[in-house]
Amino acid sequence: MERRSALKNIGGLFLLPTLSKVSSAIEKKPVLRIAHLTDVHLKNQFNAPARFAKCLHHVQAQSPKVELILNGGDIVFDMNKENIGTINEQWKLVKDTMKNECSIPVRYCLGNHDIWWNEDTKGDVFYGKRYAMDKLQLVRPYYSLVQNGWKIIVLDSTHLDIDNTWYIGKLGQEQLDWLKNELQNTPKTMPVMVMSHIPILTALLMIEDDVVNKWTMLGGDMHTDTAKIINLFYQYPNVKLCLSGHLHLRDKVVYNQVTYLCNGAVSGAWWEGNKRETAPGYGLIDLYDDGSFDEQYVSY
Numbered sequence: 224m225e226r227r228s229a230l231k232n233i234g235g236l237f238l239l240p241t242l243s244k245v246s247s248a249i250e251k252k253p254v255l256r257i258a259h260l261t262d263v264h265l266k267n268q269f270n271a272p273a274r275f276a277k278c279l280h281h282v283q284a285q286s287p288k289v290e291l292i293l294n295g296g297d298i299v300f301d302m303n304k305e306n307i308g309t310i311n312e313q314w315k316l317v318k319d320t321m322k323n324e325c326s327i328p329v330r331y332c333l334g335n336h337d338i339w340w341n342e343d344t345k346g347d348v349f350y351g352k353r354y355a356m357d358k359l360q361l362v363r364p365y366y367s368l369v370q371n372g373w374k375i376i377v378l379d380s381t382h383l384d385i386d387n388t389w390y391i392g393k394l395g396q397e398q399l400d401w402l403k404n405e406l407q408n409t410p411k412t413m414p415v416m417v418m419s420h421i422p423i424l425t426a427l428l429m430i431e432d433d434v435v436n437k438w439t440m441l442g443g444d445m446h447t448d449t450a451k452i453i454n455l456f457y458q459y460p461n462v463k464l465c466l467s468g469h470l471h472l473r474d475k476v477v478y479n480q481v482t483y484l485c486n487g488a489v490s491g492a493w494w495e496g497n498k499r500e501t502a503p504g505y506g507l508i509d510l511y512d513d514g515s516f517d518e519q520y521v522s523y
C-alpha cells in the first residue's frame with residue numbers, strides 16, 4: 224500500500240510541471256540565448272589558454288545555439304601593477320584565443336584587473352582604463368545595446384577609492400546620470416538586463432570564515448552605491464536581471480522583482496581548482512519575449 228501511494232504521488236509530481244510547461248509555452252517565446260563568461264583571468268600558466276579554449280568550444284556546442292557571449296570582466300590575469308611587457312603578452316593571448324577559438328560575437332565589460340593602476344605609468348596615455356578600452360575597441364567603459372527585443376546595459380563598476388590608492392565598486396555621478404537617462408529612454412515594454420563586473424547586490428560576502436560577531440564587507444567586493452541603483456531600478460519594472468562576477472562564487476538574490484545573479488569564474492580559483500564550493504563554469508541564460516528568463520550555471 225505504501226509503495227502504491229508513493230508511486231501515485233510521483234505521478235502527480237511529474238504531471239504538474241508538464242502541464243505548466245505547456246501553458247507557458249503558449250504565452251512566451253525564447254528570443255535570445257546568451258553565455259555569461261566572467262573572470263577568465265587569462266595568462267600563459269596552469270594550461271589556462273587550452274582550458275579557456277575548451278570552455279569556448281563548450282559554449283559553441285550548446286543547442287539551441289548561443290547567439291551572444293557576454294564577458295563580465297577580469298579578462299586578463301592582472302594588469303594592475305604589471306609592466307607593459309607582461310600586459311602586452313596577456314592581451315595578445317586574449318586576442319589570439321578569441322580569434323582562433325570563438326566565432327560567437329562577444330561584448331565586454333571591464334573588471335578591476337583590466338585596469339592599469341601602476342603609479343609609475345600615471346602620465347602614460349594608457350594609464351587607467353584606456354589600454355583595455357583600446358584593445359576592446361570601446362569608446363566608453365559603459366554602454367548599451369539592443370538585441371532581439373532586450374536592452375543590455377553594460378556598466379563600469381571599478382573606480383578609485385576616496386584615498387586614490389585602491390578601487391571600490393561604484394558608478395560615479397556621470398555614469399549614474401547616464402544610466403537614469405538610458406532607462407528613461409527605453410520603452411517600458413522592453414525588458415532590460417544589466418551586466419556589471421562587481422555585484423550590485425549579493426549575499427556571498429556573508430560567507431566568511433571565523434566570524435565572531437560581525438562581518439567585514441569591503442567596498443571593492445560589492446557596489447557601494449547599491450541603495451541608489453536599487454532605488455533607480457525600482458522605478459523601472461522592466462529591469463529584470465543583473466549579471467555580475469568578480470567574487471568567483473555563484474549566488475542569486477531576488478529583491479524587488481529584480482534577480483541579481485553572480486556567476487562563478489571561468490578560471491575557478493584563478494585556474495587552480497574551485498573557489499570554495501563553486502567550480503569553474505559559465506552562465507547560460509535564455510531570454511524570453513515577455514521579459515522572463517531561464518538561467519543555469521554550466522561546468523565545462
Ligand SMILES: [Zn+2]
Pocket residue numbers: 297334335336420468469470
Ligand atoms: Zn574582479
